[in-house]
Amino acid sequence: MAASGKPVDVAALAALRPGMPMSAVEKAMGSVWRAPAPHKGGLIDILENTYGVVVRIDRKGLIGSVNFNSRFEHTIAGVPMGISLADLRTTVPDMQIGAESKVRRATRFGRKQLPEGELAARITYDTVYEINISNPDAEYLEPTAPPYPAASGDPGAPFSDVNLKLAVLSALLRVKAIDLGRPEELASHVLSRPVDLEKEGYERIPEALEYLSRYPLSDELLASVDWIEFDGGAEIYPYVWYFWGGEENAFDIKDLSGIRFCPNLKFISVISMIDKVDIRDLVPLSKLERVSINVPFENIEALLDLPSLRQAGRFSGAPAARGVLETLKQRGVQVN
Template sequence: MAALNESVDVAALAVLRPGMPMAKVQAAMGSAWKPLAAHKGGKIDLLENSHGFVAWIDENGFIGMLNYDHRFLRPVEGIAMGMKIEQLRAAMPSLEIGDDIPMMRGVRMGVRHYPEGYTLRIRLTLETVNEIGFSNPAAEYPEPTEPPYPAAAGIPGAPFADPNLKLVVLSSLLDAKQIDLGTPAQLATHVLGRAVDLESEGYEIMPEAQDYLARYPLTNELLTTVEEIAFDGGGSVYRYVWHFWDGEDDVFNVTDLSGIELCRNLKSFSAISMIGKIDIRTLLSFGRLEYLSLSTGADHIETLLGLPTLKEVRVLDDEIYDEVTKVGTPARRVFDTLKDRGVRVWVHWVSATEPTPPAFE
């Protein structure tokens, strides 16, 4: 996945405009390009999470809309993400900046109309640019079809022992645009065989969606594309199972990591919630692991020294913090060795009395 993204021409993405042919988008995306998916209605979002870029192609094969969010690091029309409102006004005096949007305090929009017929909109949050978009109001887009869902197969959770671990992996694949589940409403319609209104039906688990995802076919090829795994209640996949889940219970907690070694190209592992202590020995099979963040506890800290590709380790844990801040302890020796190797380390307490001590770095 990373290799595909390296071929993206970000400079070419930045100069795309409504009215240009789709071929311009294809050329800028390089090997990350995939043919238009009929169920997307002209939307191209393959670079949404990696580059903060989305395009829409109209019925005639021309760009109708473009959106660049805070993750897009190249200036667009001379405007850069993070630019303050004073800088924005100086860079584009013709931009009309409105007041705060009703019900969205601190959010303002800047608008400029171009003679070619399209409109530029710049979103500012707390007077800072964080989104840039172009649109052609005359563009019409193809009607989206139903997504081509593969048939569910196998036992729930396979190839993992814990079906909830499979949801975590599916969330990673969704974020990387390696799989496409359509919208939560589209998946619900597919599994229930009828139209679904999630505004009224999304407040409970949908067993049919949960079963489908638990038996979603995962090939070895797909598993090798997984580079990041995050145990976090904010994961993309959960809104497909329980659309308005508030994250306040343990229904999606992971209790067994068996099978995670199949994601052999993993580079980032983050445990924020929804899982207990991580036995770091479980991670030894990941020969490319670079980033590790542990906020739910960890066992066998010494095993960190057996992860040769690590670049950064972050730990949020009272017990480990207490030990690592004492000279000569086993944990301190481990983290000192990591620092000597050039690994960035950060260990912080969860709870502490005043005055609060600093992080160990």
């Protein structure tokens, strides 16, 4: 069924429970709804990194479990996300709170029986960070590796810098616009054999990098990128080098100019991975609203040529920067 034109309904997400039909998930997700792909084993994780909600559908087509992470800053079945342990004991007195885990540091679990299933709250450092409601009797289809599209085009295309393409792929992974499966599944695909990354993940896998550098990116996919962050902890890097620790400059970006191929970018954050940002590379991004640069930069006056800019952060230093930032403030741009 096609997605509706309605926005995500947060209240409806909070009300999802085991036993409800999949149509309840579709209604709550509104315009972002996509039916789970056959290989996902009933997993609906489109909102995992945005709204913080993951649902799994059982073999009967009903919700078997629904998981809320800390991004979902709302109350679920009477349990507010982010509530302190002390307040939780008072607010939900019938919750059974266990002892601190021996395998997860500063973590314990609270459990409460609901009519629809069991609620489990993960409490880390005396704060609720995750809430799961599940039917313990639900049975699920087994997930499998996704179907991988054939690689095509030149390495990095349409970008001149392969590492910039990796960052864009990571942005697409974040919103589940593409599906690479698990790093181990991709490695097995490109090597055409079973792979155990616990043993083989200490070095870069050239075949994985080659595949990702030629991963087909349609204009539609590029247009869907509205948020990108350059950081060594990005989701894409374990697919190339599972145990990469950031010590080497293997994924540093030398040419940012290709970012123009993502015309609908609204937010860009540079935490690392780029030695120096030339702000002029951002000028083609007419919809860019928020910019955060935490590395050296040049040509900061180009910020004045961003018509949609609403927030600029982490700029400091030279007198020229202060002058530009003052002008932005006068235009109503929030400067941090």
